[in-house]
Amino acid sequence: MVTAIIMLSVEKKHINQVAEKLASIKGLSEVYSVSGPYDIAAIARVQNxxxxxxxxxxxxxxxxxxxxxxxxxxxxxxxxxxxxGMFSVGA
Structure with a gap:
């Protein structure tokens, strides 16, 4: 399994909209709004x-x-x- 952390800068008034779209994408296990230089952090867990x-x-x-x-x-x-183990349940 490959894990990646994807940091995203997003137009400020569309952060919630983008986060919701990201959360629906297969392979993205978690999506967070964050403070600092980025607006969103997404955790990807995929096979390769x-x-x-x-x-x-x-x-x-x-x-x-x-x-x-x-x-x-x-x-x-x-x-x-x-x-x-948590992410392989049911796989």
């Missing part, structure tokens, strides 16, 4: 790098009001929770 590429270059690119994105690939999870 090709799916990350498709998610960013095809699905996100079609959403209006996104001004900029920055995608960071996660190398290793440091968590008390078994994230892999």
């Amino acid at each position: 790098n090709d799916e990350i590429s498709e998610l960013v270059t095809q699905h996100l690119a079609q959403i209006d009001y996104i001004l900029k994105t920055e995608t960071m690939l996660a190398f290793k999870a440091y968590s008390k929770d078994d994230l892999e």
Whole structure:
């Protein structure tokens, strides 16, 4: 499984609208409004790098009001929770 954190700058008056659209996209497990230089943080959990590429270059690119994105690939999870186990339930 590949995990990526996607940071998005969005036109301010459309943050909620964009967040709702993002939350409906397969592969995005979490979407947060955040403070700081970005407006939204989305967590992608997909099977491979090709799916990350498709998610960013095809699905996100079609959403209006996104001004900029920055995608960071996660190398290793440091968590008390078994994230892999939580997201594989029913898979």
